[in-house]
Amino acid sequence: MGLIKSQIVLRHLCVTFIGILSFSAASVCHAEKPLHIAVASNFKSTLDVLAQHFTASTQIPIIISQGSSGQLFAQIENGAPYDLFFSADQARPKSLELLGLVFKNNDTSYRKTYGIGKLILWMKPNQKKRISEQIHIEINHLSASQYLKNLPPSEHPLRLSIANPNTAPYGIAAKSFLQNINLWPTLQKDIIRAQNVGQVFQHVQSGNSPLGILALSQLHYAKVNQQHYIAIPPQLHPAIIQQVVVLKSAPQRDQAMQFYQWLDQQSIRALIQQAGYSVPLK
Template sequence: MRFTSFFSGLFLLLTGHLAFAATLSVATASNFSDTLKRIAPAFEKATGHHLRISAASSGKLYAQIRHGAPYDLFLSADAARPIALEQEGLNLPGSRFTYAVGQLALWAPDPANHGLAQKRLENHQFRRLAIGNPKTAPYGIAAMETLKQLGLWDALVNDAARGENIGQTFQFVATGNADIGFVALSQLIQAKIDPAQYWVIPAQHHQPILQQGIILKRSANKKAAERFFDFIKGPAAEQILRESGYLLEAAKE
């Protein structure tokens, strides 16, 4: 009888845990996709909840959310779009926060010119430059601001290859369609690119890339979404964020 009661209790405990497990639909900016895929297993192990990840440009995801896309969470590569959704009343009040600060890098993979990415840009020693589209990609805005800071925007804007998101911009350079390009530092670290191939852009060259997230008001999994936000603020996720090339100190200011 005792054994029966024990196993009955264990069954109820396990099935109860499964009953409360949720699958969160997460809309994430392209630059954060690989990092989120590293965070997901740790979150799932700690909570029992699962993540279903959809990656695209922040601008595209913002438009989808405004048109009713059934996401639970939005992890943008900027602050502007989460703020806009907040102003439109589409987020769970009080949920918006900065989960990371991105870093921009100029990637020039030509092995004959390692360590010379900055000079190649300033001296126009390249065939084609790739940047994210400033209209849809926050890292594209940072690239535009950097080029303006260096006095190069007017000379380069018309010939630049523009990626819809930072993932496409990375592919332009990786495939040789552009021989130099502004990408996210996190992408280069994820791809294990030799640091001699890129220049990490000084922070003063552009506005901070504050990457903010919100919980959508229409989410049916708000409690699980709140647990994810608590988790991403914790030490396990913070270690992954730092290893992936994101800054955290500025995010907490």
Template sequence: MRLANSRAVFTALLFTLSSPLQAGEVQVAVAANFTAPMQAIAQAFERHSGHQVVAAYGATGQLYAQMQHGAPFDLFLSADASTPAKLEAQGQGVRGSRFTYAIGRLVLWSATPGYLDGSDAVLKANQFRYLAIADPKTAPYGLAATQVLAQLGLTEAVQNKLVTGQSIGKALHFVASGNAELGFVAMSQVYQDGQLKSGSAWVVPAALHAPIKQDAVLLEKGADNPAAAAFLTFLQGEQATKIIQSYGYSR
């Protein structure tokens, strides 16, 4: 009994102390659309806490598959709400830890300035060779892109022009490299502080697709990790919120 009590006290102390003397590491699986804000948040968190963040980026479905094969993640920042809920139901996510950290926006983007005029005109004209999207089976932003095409009545018209990337990061690469004239990407990839960083774009009206609600969840591996608990708290705080909003997300 004394040994059990001592271990309980020691665990409690780990959670309450967060100075560099108790610095730890948190491994985070992050949806590819959130790469840029996550990098900024991780830097701010490391300065604040002394803990180190090790992030792995990819499509939500790919990251989920890695978890089923034993990937050692403490936290999961998904691009949807359903995958974290499924992990929680399966006992792989800690109940009560799940929350919405961001609501994403979809953008049609071209690396060429002036190619898009801020509307869907180029998409409807259908004079391009290739349109990049993320895989709708594994990437929520890819699913949202197919919903937009369906709403606009363009699914069949562009079917043979689609270039599909495993993640939204790959879809961005197809367009940035010139392999596709345009593509559906996350706003966070091409905008910052409300300004388009390069190229030209059409910000897709939110009414054209289901809300891209992005949830985070603490995984069972991270349940006793003070660095993971500290990062979850930081992610919900004011400093992280400002970073998230600067990339075009809402909460």
């Protein structure tokens, strides 16, 4: 009798275990596979917010990989399995399109502008006050070019941090600004070239650099006081037109197209604008 009871109990346990396995397998099968999005560092914090909204409404999870636009472009060229790419420029999305790496449907390319970046000069809290006192200008009227041109000798060599102009669009814009105010020849040998604007933020925040040129959106999410940075006039650098593409090789193409179209909702455009970008007219 003991043997029979043991066999019955064992059979019951096996049936229960198989049922659990079947339920787990079904759950996995019905779970949405994640979208994998590559994003330029300046837009990472904004995309985090957008991803939360999208996942909450669709149950589609999102994995985000950040870097400079140039680094991510090279990864995509080499077959990285991203679904979408948010670049900090329009040049690389256009190049991907010419290479045949952007998804097209009925001759319509899935490439568009999602925002126009704004460049700022960020400094340690005591920097702007000291310079404004020296040149007798009210803090609110101190321009970025005035600030840099009137740095006292004690501030040289200037450890200004910018993103690498060879790989990062915000680095290109920063270099162009310094060239337009005739400071690039003087400052270039001492400039700290970061991999991307995310690293520029780290340099200034940690104190490794007293000054950095980066994206307004980064300071929006860090809740940096407006008195600690100066807007750089857009006429002093090339427009930072930022585009997104759905990649032809996207493993989750349908979900990628859904996210791409979702970006056009007015409420989502408003979130991008609030984060420190201009948005294109519809």
